[in-house]
Amino acid sequence: MYVNSLESLRTSVERFVALDEEEWKQFSMNWIPFSFDKGETVTRIDQVEPYFYHVNKGLMRGYFDADGTEYNIGFSYDGDYSGIYDSFVTRKPSDWTLETLEPTYGLKIGYDQFEALFDLNPKFERWARKFYQSALIGLGLFIRGLLADTAEEKYRKLIARSPHVIQRIPQKHLASYLGMSPETYSRLRAKIRD
């Protein structure tokens, strides 16, 4: 994919702010490579999220467990940011788990280094503001679908919106992401195949 793993992060960052070479050097200085096998737990419940991630290639899911049932809040893949943001921001133990669904590698940055970025250059804080803005918009759309859509509408919108990604994610996790049981998901799939 990317020979130099920094390029993937740079592409993502420059979606929000343009940086010259000197700025990029400063920005990228404290990010460190990470790599996980498939099925590894990256951040576990009761842990304080130490890192903010950028996924170069791979796939992760964020979920929480309530009485043995898992609820996925979202997935991060090639070119996405990732992490347990509420714990990262509040420095309080997490209710959430971050786990890989594929071998996943990319770059991560620790909390103190992340915060230090913002004192180096206001552009970096602008990047973060825009990142949080976009994350907020994403969750707003997600909530809208959860509240107003029937199971069938949710399923139809998902395949319209993300035809490729859903090939890579086990159905039970997609079902959980859409707020329905795996059986319901499977039945919708059969119904809509026609």
Next chain:
Amino acid sequence: MYVNSLESLRTSVERFVALDEEEWKQFSMNWIPFSFDKGETVTRIDQVEPYFYHVNKGLMRGYFDADGTEYNIGFSYDGDYSGIYDSFVTRKPSDWTLETLEPTYGLKIGYDQFEALFDLNPKFERWARKFYQSALIGLGLFIRGLLADTAEEKYRKLIARSPHVIQRIPQKHLASYLGMSPETYSRLRAKIRD
């Protein structure tokens, strides 16, 4: 409440960043007072949200309408920020409506003036970053409840968390906020009164 309406905004802003007098003067310069009666539509569907609001006193709800059913995503009251954030950020017409449930007044700032703040002083961008962070955390909690809690659990958590505010909000809007019908809300109320 506040004799000088700027003081309410300042209290909110300084929750995230401390400002000296000069900085505060710069920050507050372009905010303008607003005032609405009860039941007024502040931002309507298909409008591009022109303002970012700070509610000094009063109560607003944000909702969207799907086939005649309204879904509340949240409320803003005394000391809260408010607005249709996705439209404000993307400059695209809104699917959402912002409406007052009480006479509401405070301060607002236009999009260009809001963005201009961030070029004046990096502290102002830090304030915005932290605001979006906190909004993101709030929506995460909201989603968690929607996905995993039963109607009764949602109701119990609401009265535990917001005993005072719920006195001010009509039940049908609280029901919609919790993702249940007004009848279910009413029945839970009767059940838990015991």
Next chain:
DNA sequence: AAAGCTACTTGATATAGATCAAGTTCAGTC
């Protein structure tokens, strides 16, 4: 390539909560 898991499928049944319906109470208006 057989064994053993886990993921999916499909059918039968159960249920939380929605919808429909008919009062009742309450708040705003003249």
Next chain:
DNA sequence: GACTGAACTTGATCTATATCAAGTAGCTTT
């Protein structure tokens, strides 16, 4: 301060989706 429409309550019924169950297909590991 009676009138009117909206908000709430309570009961009866309905339904979308969950849960339970049993079988099948598809990976993984040796």
